[in-house]
Amino acid sequence: MTNDIYSQLNDLQIDVLRELGNIGAGNAATSLATMLNKPVGITVPVVKILSFTEVAEILGGPESMVIGLLLTLEGDINGMIMFLMKKDFADMILGSLLGENPADFSDMNEMCNSALSEMSNIMASSYVNAVSQMTNMRIIISVPDMCVDMAGAILSVPAIYFANISDKIILIEDQFESGENHATSHVLLIPEVDSLEKIMRSLGIDL
Amino acid sequence: MSNIITVGISQINMARAPDVLVTYALGSCVGICLYDPSTRIGGLSHIMLPSSKMSLSKDNIYKFADTAIVELVKGMESMGAKRSRIVAKIAGGAQMFSGLTSSSIANIGQRNVAAVKETLAELKIPIVGEDVGKDYGRTLFFYPEDGRVRIKSANKGEWTW
Numbered sequence: 001m002t003n004d005i006y007s008q009l010n011d012l013q014i015d016v017l018r019e020l021g022n023i024g025a026g027n028a029a030t031s032l033a034t035m036l037n038k039p040v041g042i043t044v045p046v047v048k049i050l051s052f053t054e055v056a057e058i059l060g061g062p063e064s065m066v067i068g069l070l071l072t073l074e075g076d077i078n079g080m081i082m083f084l085m086k087k088d089f090a091d092m093i094l095g096s097l098l099g100e101n102p103a104d105f106s107d108m109n110e111m112c113n114s115a116l117s118e119m120s121n122i123m124a125s126s127y128v129n130a131v132s133q134m135t136n137m138r139i140i141i142s143v144p145d146m147c148v149d150m151a152g153a154i155l156s157v158p159a160i161y162f163a164n165i166s167d168k169i170i171l172i173e174d175q176f177e178s179g180e181n182h183a184t185s186h187v188l189l190i191p192e193v194d195s196l197e198k199i200m201r202s203l204g205i206d207l
Numbered sequence: 208m209s210n211i212i213t214v215g216i217s218q219i220n221m222a223r224a225p226d227v228l229v230t231y232a233l234g235s236c237v238g239i240c241l242y243d244p245s246t247r248i249g250g251l252s253h254i255m256l257p258s259s260k261m262s263l264s265k266d267n268i269y270k271f272a273d274t275a276i277v278e279l280v281k282g283m284e285s286m287g288a289k290r291s292r293i294v295a296k297i298a299g300g301a302q303m304f305s306g307l308t309s310s311s312i313a314n315i316g317q318r319n320v321a322a323v324k325e326t327l328a329e330l331k332i333p334i335v336g337e338d339v340g341k342d343y344g345r346t347l348f349f350y351p352e353d354g355r356v357r358i359k360s361a362n363k364g365e366w367t368w
Contacts, residue, residue: 053215062231063346065361070304106362145304150361152216152232153344156255157303159216160235160315163255163270 009049016203017189018047020134021172024127024187029176031122036096036178043175049168052159055151058171059084059186062152065105069120070157071144073128076137077195082158082188083124084151085116089176089183093119096178105148117146127172127187135202158190165193214238217270219252219279221286224352231346233299235316237272237323237339238347240296241279241332242354243288249351250279250288256315257322272322280330295327296336296356296368298347305342316340336368 009017025045033040056062067090069083087105090112094100097115102108108116121144132139147154162169170189175182191199200206209225216236222228224247230238233253241250252275259271268274280290300316300323320339327334338345338358348357359365 056232063361068303143306145306147303147342148362149234149303150232150344150346153234153301153361154303156216156232156234156236156344157315160255 013200013205014047014049016200016205017170017172018045020130021045021047021127021174021187023134024130024172025174027126027130028123028174028185031126032119032176032178035119035122036093038096038178040176040178042177046173048171048173050171051167052155052169055169055171055186055188056155058173059086059151063150065148066151066154067105067116067120068147068149068154069117069124069144070147071121071124071128072142073139073191073195074142075140077131077139077191077198079189079191079195080158080161081124081128081141081190083120084154084186084188085120086184088181089185090116092176092178092181092183095181108148113146117144120144120146123185124187127189131199135199137198137202158188162190214251214253216253217255217267217275219250219269219275219282221248221250221279221282222351223248223286224350226351228349228351229347233345233347234301234303235299235319237297237299237316237319238345239272239276239279239323239327240298240347240349240354240356241276241283241293242296242349242351243283243292244294244354245292246286246288247351248283248286248288249349249354250283251347251349252276252279254319254323257318272319273326276323276326276330280332290330290332293332294335294354295332296349296354297323297334298338298345298356298358300339301344302340302342303344338368
């Protein structure tokens with residue numbers, strides 16, 4: 001496919017994305033620590049260029065239950081950002097914030113939903129702010145939309161949005177730890193091709 | 208012994224009874240089951256987009272409703288199925304994020320379902336069952352031994368039709 005630039009990113013360009021992921025994760029950890037009122041550590045984020053099928057596998061297979069939060073980006077760049085979390089991440093937040101540990105996702109009450117939605121909104125915004133700060137671009141984030149379902153079904157939405165551009169996507173994987181809790185979050189960056197070019201160009205890198 | 212044959216996103220596959228076709232976690236995508244009762248040959252397609260005509264890259268014809276279904280019929284015919292006997296069951300096309308307002312993506316599930324129905328109508332294949340729309344993911348099992356479909360959802364249990 002001629003315009004599948006995601007498969008053709010070189011090491012330098014992936015390094016730039018990793019750095020964006022790094023700063024985003026730093027911001028996210030700070031937000032998380034403030035919300036939970038305790039220290040939160042992060043490891044160096046892993047940035048991968050993957051197919052949607054591979055992303056589903058990383059999340060535990062297409063049928064594994066995840067929480068997906070989707071935000072659309074407008075302004076100087078267009079695209080989507082999706083924040084995905086599994087049960088371990090939800091437990092860390094709900095345990096600290098509400099003292100609740102629902103047995104599974106279907107047990108979550110309105111309060112849990114709302115806490116998770118707000119938390120992932122703040123975290124997703126942390127990544128967007130990182131991009132915004134580094135590139136000096138104005139990015140407007142939509143109101144987040146939350147969905148709890150099978151990973152494959154949730155991923156079908158960005159996959160379809162992106163289907164005309166590429167079958168690959170940028171995944172940033174972060175490991176957070178707070179006290180005895182370890183949790184992994186996954187952020188999908190889904191800029192349209194010209195927006196990715198803009199981001200790269202504003203950082204002095206040609207695509 | 209029956210084999211379970213998995214159909215991934217933007218893929219098609221055919222099977223004879225007693226083998227089973229399965230596609231996991233349909234969201235806004237649509238799963239199309241075609242069935243020839245006399246030969247007990249079944250075909251399953253997992254499409255992502257309505258039409259190849261609007262797409263920049265046509266490298267995978269199984270991605271689109273209009274091209275994938277035509278290929279699936281051809282594949283079944285090459286195994287001995289007859290077009291005039293084929294019936295269809297369809298599932299998926301959900302709207303996973305209800306608050307999405309971006310128009311191009313908001314009703315994609317609905318548009319996928321509409322495109323599937325249009326293509327089936329052009330091929331004169333009757334739809335004998337459907338479970339489409341709403342707001343949840345579906346895993347689809349299709350049994351060519353009798354044409355039944357079993358849907359498994361994350362929060363709403365499972366059902367067969």
